[in-house]
Structures are given as structure tokens and as C-alpha cells.
Amino acid sequence: MPEQPQTPMRKSAMVGVVGRTNAGKSTVVNQMVGEKVSIVSPVEQTTRNxxxxxxxDPRGQLVLLDTPGLHKAVGPLGKLLNGMARATSAGVDILLVVFDAAHEPQLEDEGWMRRVVKEHPEKVVFALNKCDRSPFYETMFRDLWKEVTTGTTGSLPVDAGTTSTTCSLPVDAGTTSTTGSLPVEPRWVTCCGIRKGGCDALLDALFDLSTPGPALFPEDVVTDYPRKLAIADVVREKLIQRLRDEVPHEVGVAVKDLHEDRRRGWDVAVTIYVNRASQKGIVIGPRGSLLKAVRLSAEPELSDMFGVKVRLELWVKVEPNWMKNNRLLAEMGYLGATR
Ligand SMILES: Nc1nc2c(ncn2[C@@H]2O[C@H](COP(=O)(O)OP(=O)(O)OP(=O)(O)O)[C@@H](O)[C@H]2O)c(=O)[nH]1
Ligand SMILES: [Mg+2]
Incomplete structure (x- = not known):
């Protein structure tokens, strides 16, 4: 009897997406998912959960864990975010490290490479993102990896945004030797997060490394991120897009109440926390114009996202040191969110 053609087994994998802040992790994740699940902005530390x-995909299912980008930790929230990224890098099937190759490698990039050397996860993909940009520093990243794996250390600049060049490494990168077995050679993929096509190669590499297994989530979901946190994130994205200087980093957003009405849609009460009284006026804007613009741009996006009419009520509250307030941090999902 002729052999029946075999349908390939469906694969699944849990993928930790890590890298320096602003490398384009969330952009790449959204492209691969095909929908916006994670907010994106040119401001550092956009992702906070x-x-x-x-x-x-016909090949199977990938669960992508988008993490806050690693940065020189400032304050308790910064440390919390770095901790989240590190915790996610352990216990995943594949580690996807996203590098911003439109810039020369920075200390945090070297930090991730060292972490790969130290912990040698079995499957690693290095994504050289922003390949639409010129110059593109592919060779420098590949050379750095060679240096890191052979134990010759380079002395890299700290992110251009920081003034100090003497900060300690954000990950445990103090070790210069690579004693023990060498890590697995990562798959290198050149991609462009802002173009869908650029991310197909990334999906190919990830599915290639995945093993046959059952889907981890129902087929029709694109994210299991709690809706209150997703709403708060979209509001924060719209705020970040309109705020300047240090204010975006000092803003915290929490959904206080979500009232569902089957006919009228959702009424959502949102509180925006700032550290200082002077920031309250900035967030509200002249005659409430900034807050209104935030609401008008967030509402249609949220309505689209959830398939119901979403109305927002935005309040601004001065809460000095909200970043140290565990109750508020928990409300924003930043505590106990390290999986
Ligand atoms: N030119 C170009 N810009 C990109 C590309 N991918 C992402 N960006 C931009 O880079 C900026 C940062 O993108 P994000 O996706 O928010 O970066 P992130 O790594 O998630 O940042 P954090 O959440 O802060 O860690 C945004 O302005 C993106 O539009 C790319 O392939 N090319
Ligand atoms: Mg992000």
C-alpha cells in the first residue's frame, strides 16, 4: 500500500524577547503577531510589563514574551523592569535577543551576549533589527559576539543617553572568562521591525527551532495580557507621544474602574499618576487640551482592540514617589508580573 503523505506535526514554543531598551522588541513582536499587542514609542522604557x-501559524504556535528593555536602572521601577527582563530570559524554550543595529553595540547589548555565554540557553536567536537604517552595524555585533565568546573583552560605550561612563553593567557581565562549555551558536537574523516582510525570516528561524508540541493557548487569542493593563498601556503610549523631557518616565497609569454595558459599551475610569504638582499641569495641557488629545486618540484604538465602544474618563493625580508605592505598582501590574 502506498504510504500516506504525513502532515507535519504542529510545533509550539515559548519565546523570551529581550534586549536593550528601544531596540524594537515590541515592534517586532507586534509584527510577528500581526496585531498590536504591545505599545511602541521612541522613548526608552516603553514596555513596563x-x-x-x-x-x-500553520506551522504551530509561538508564545512571545515581550519584556521591558534592559537599561541602566534608575530607581525602584527601573530595577523592577530589569528584573522582569532577566526573569523572563530563564525558563523559555527560545531566547530572542533583539539588537538595534542602527547604532553601534552598547554596554547592555554586550551584557545580553554575556548572559547567553553564562547561562547558555539551548536555543538563541540574535535579531539585528532596523536593517532599513544606514549605517547598519551588523559586523560590529558579530565581532562583539566573537570577542565575548573567546573571552577577549571590549570596552563598550554606555548608551548615548546616559552621561556616566562608569555605571555598572546592567546584567551580571563582570565575568570576562568563558570557562566551561561554549554556548550554542545563535541564529543570526537581519530584520526590520517596521516592515512585515522583515519579520518573516525571524518567524522562520523561530519555527525552525521549535519542537512538536501542543498549542499553549487557544487558537483565537493574540494576547492574554489583562485588559485593564492593556487599556492603561494604550493611554500611556498616547501620553508618551505627547510629553517631552523626563515626564514620560515619571508617569504611571492605572485603570480604576471598568463598567461594562452590553448596549453602551465600556466606561473606563483611568488615573494618571505624576510625581510633582508641576507635572500635573503639563499632563493636562492648556485648557485640558493634552488630556483631551490623549483621550481622542486612545478611545478609537481601544474600541477597535476590544470590539466594543470604549469611553475613557481620565484623571491626573499627584502622588509623590508613586514608583515606590507597592500598592500602586501592583495595581499597574508591575509587581508579581515576573511570571
Ligand atoms: N527605522 C526603524 N525603526 C524601528 C524599527 N523597529 C522599531 N523601530 C522604532 O524604534 C523605536 C522603539 O521601538 P519599540 O518597539 O518601542 O522598542 P522596545 O525595544 O520595545 O523598547 P522598550 O519597550 O522601551 O524596551 C520606535 O520608535 C520604533 O518605531 C526598524 O526596524 N526600523
Ligand atoms: Mg517595548
Whole structure:
């Protein structure tokens, strides 16, 4: 009897998406998922939670854990975010490290490479992102990896945004030797997060490394990120886009109440926390114009996202040191969110 052609087994994998802040992790995750599950902005430390984006494909299912980008930790929230990224890098099937190759490698990039050397996860993909940009520093990243794996250390600049060049490494990168077995050679993929096509190669590499297994989430979900946190994130994205200087980093957003009405949609009360009284006026804007612009741009996006009419009520509250307030941090999902 002729042999029946075999249908390939569906694969699944949990993928930790890590890298320096602003490398384009969330952009790449959204492209691969095909929908916006994670907010994106040119401001550092945009992602403040580990967000799961789910890729459904004939080849199987990938669960992408988008993490806050590693940065020189400032204050308790900064440390919390770095901790989240590190915790996610352990216990995943594949580690996807996203590098911003439109810039020369920075200390945090070297830090991730060292972490790969130290912990040698079995499967690693290095994504050289922003390949639409010129110059593109592919060779420098590849050379750095060679240096890191052979134990010759380079002395890299700290991120251009920081003034000090003597900060300690954000990950445990103090070790210069690579004693023990060498790590697995990562797959290198050149991609462009802002173009869908650029991310197909990334999906190919990830599915290639995945093993046969059952789907981890139902097929019709793209994220299991709690909706209150997703709403707060979209509001924060719209705020960040309109705020300047240090204010974006000092803003915290929490959904206080979500009232569902089957006919009228959702009424959502949102509180925006700032550290200082002077920031309250900035967030509200002249005659409430900034807050209104935030609301008008967030509402249609949220309505689209959830398939119901979403109305927002935005309040601004001065809460000095909200970043040290565990109750508020928990409300924003930043505590106990390290999986
Ligand atoms: N030119 C170009 N810009 C990109 C590309 N990918 C992302 N960006 C931009 O880079 C900026 C940062 O993108 P994000 O996706 O928010 O970066 P992130 O790594 O998630 O940042 P954090 O959440 O702060 O860690 C945004 O302005 C993106 O539009 C790319 O392939 N090319
Ligand atoms: Mg992000």
C-alpha cells in the first residue's frame, strides 16, 4: 500500500524577547503577531510589563514574551523592569535577543551576549533589527559576539543617553572568562521591525527551532495580557507621544474602574499618576487640551482592540514617589508580573 503523505506535526514554543531598551522588541513582536499587542514609542522604557503575544501559524504556535528593555536602572521601577527582563530570559524554550543595529553595540547589548555565554540557553536567536537604517552595524555585533565568546573583552560605550561612563553593567557581565562549555551558536537574523516582510525570516528561524508540541493557548487569542493593563498601556503610549523631557518616565497609569454595558459599551475610569504638582499641569495641557488629545486618540484604538465602544474618563493625580508605592505598582501590574 502506498504510504500516506504525513502532515507535519504542529510545533509550539515559548519565546523570551529581550534586549536593550528601544531596540524594537515590541515592534517586532507586534509584527510577528500581526496585531498590536504591545505599545511602541521612541522613548526608552516603553514596555513596563512582560506581555505575551501569540503567533498562530500553520506551522504551530509561538508564545512571545515581550519584556521591558534592559537599561541602566534608575530607581525602584527601573530595577523592577530589569528584573522582569532577566526573569523572563530563564525558563523559555527560545531566547530572542533583539539588537538595534542602527547604532553601534552598547554596554547592555554586550551584557545580553554575556548572559547567553553564562547561562547558555539551548536555543538563541540574535535579531539585528532596523536593517532599513544606514549605517547598519551588523559586523560590529558579530565581532562583539566573537570577542565575548573567546573571552577577549571590549570596552563598550554606555548608551548615548546616559552621561556616566562608569555605571555598572546592567546584567551580571563582570565575568570576562568563558570557562566551561561554549554556548550554542545563535541564529543570526537581519530584520526590520517596521516592515512585515522583515519579520518573516525571524518567524522562520523561530519555527525552525521549535519542537512538536501542543498549542499553549487557544487558537483565537493574540494576547492574554489583562485588559485593564492593556487599556492603561494604550493611554500611556498616547501620553508618551505627547510629553517631552523626563515626564514620560515619571508617569504611571492605572485603570480604576471598568463598567461594562452590553448596549453602551465600556466606561473606563483611568488615573494618571505624576510625581510633582508641576507635572500635573503639563499632563493636562492648556485648557485640558493634552488630556483631551490623549483621550481622542486612545478611545478609537481601544474600541477597535476590544470590539466594543470604549469611553475613557481620565484623571491626573499627584502622588509623590508613586514608583515606590507597592500598592500602586501592583495595581499597574508591575509587581508579581515576573511570571
Ligand atoms: N527605522 C526603524 N525603526 C524601528 C524599527 N523597529 C522599531 N523601530 C522604532 O524604534 C523605536 C522603539 O521601538 P519599540 O518597539 O518601542 O522598542 P522596545 O525595544 O520595545 O523598547 P522598550 O519597550 O522601551 O524596551 C520606535 O520608535 C520604533 O518605531 C526598524 O526596524 N526600523
Ligand atoms: Mg517595548
Amino acid at each position: 512582560t506581555i505575551r503575544g501569540i503567533v498562530e
